[in-house]
Amino acid sequence: MYITRAETQTGSPDESSEVEFISLAPGSELAYTLGQRHCAGVITDNGHHACTNTSAPYCQEHHSTWVCAKCTGTCLKDEMDCYESHAIYLAVFAPDIHKIGVTKQWRLTRRLAEQGADYGIHLQTVSNGRIAREHEAAIATAASITDRIRAVTKHTSLYQDVDESAIAAQLANINAESAIELHTGSQLEIGEYIESLPKVDVSVSESMTDTGENNITELKKNPDPPAIYRLAYGFELSDRPVSETIITGTVRGIKGRLIILDYAGSTYTVDMRDLVGYTIASGATTRNLQASLGAWE
Structure with a gap:
């Protein structure tokens, strides 16, 4: 997964910020809180060019179709x-x-x-x-x-x-x-x-x-x-995990674009596409989340 530092996202098309890789290997600990969501901008050879347009995950200018x-x-x-x-x-x-x-x-x-x-x-x-x-x-x-x-x-x-x-x-x-x-x-x-x-x-x-x-x-x-x-994929699940949009928890594994996270006694799946365009801050989420069936065992 790739992020850029929020403080460098000025929204100027002439400025770019360095792209940072975050490992999603099994056992990796993630502790980030999601903020506002907007257009994710574009990544070039020079780095990430931010966009402050409120259309998410991409505005019309940065949307592309293969x-x-x-x-x-x-x-x-x-x-x-x-x-x-x-x-x-x-x-x-x-x-x-x-x-x-x-x-x-x-x-x-x-x-x-x-x-x-x-x-x-x-x-x-x-x-x-x-x-x-x-x-x-x-x-x-x-x-x-x-x-x-x-x-x-x-x-x-x-x-x-x-x-x-x-x-x-x-x-x-x-x-x-x-x-x-x-x-x-x-x-x-x-x-x-x-x-x-x-x-x-x-x-x-x-x-x-x-x-x-x-x-x-x-x-x-x-x-x-x-x-x-x-x-x-290197992991097993016995019950349906809860679908959420978070980046807090211990990575159990990845399947396609789904991240499987263990957090606070529950198991969650996160669609990585749903994370595109969010600003993030360091620190685990404090939002109340639905618990999975495994939390009651």
Whole structure:
């Protein structure tokens, strides 16, 4: 998580403040109080440029949309630039929530971790992003699979187990027209293809630690092979945590953009996107918070 010092946020477009990294590793202690919320401004190579506009998390001037997220096969840019190999995948969230998606092949497990998926199934590899988006849209339509999952839905999946039978049923909905083209040029029906995939366990904390250029270069040379990936986030929950917007407590773990915090005998989940734009002050929150079920044990 990144912050800038509040006292340097003058709102002048000509001034910038240094960006500071705060670790969210398990066991990290956070003790901050949220203040007013406004536009988060913009981060450049020179640092953070603040904005005092009251629109949060971004004002119209600083709001941006990634056009590739809207692509369904017809490039929306002035010039297509996604010529790397792309993977089409099925992301699985407990117990039985499924999402179709695409990403650069070398980013597959990282992308699954960024979304907080429990399982990821590599369905197909294609030569560029345009083809990937086209196939993604076709599969989504044929099998009635969504291409986005709301954070509140991911919150409810935190303490549940994956229903593997539901995965099999979902894959069965992808009809024969979505045959998988393997690197050898041969084709298999999707059921045969899935059965041929190895199951790979991924420790998210380890996979997200090394983000250096050397690691990225190696991943591009040797991307993750087609597989069924089972992601482990390093923590367990037996009950539903309370959804809150705080940055006080002991970090139990991170799943996608959700922080899991233990504080005052309760467990909370915080959507990091809900923190964007707040001014903060040092010191634990004194606000009255709803207690989780674990507080009464």
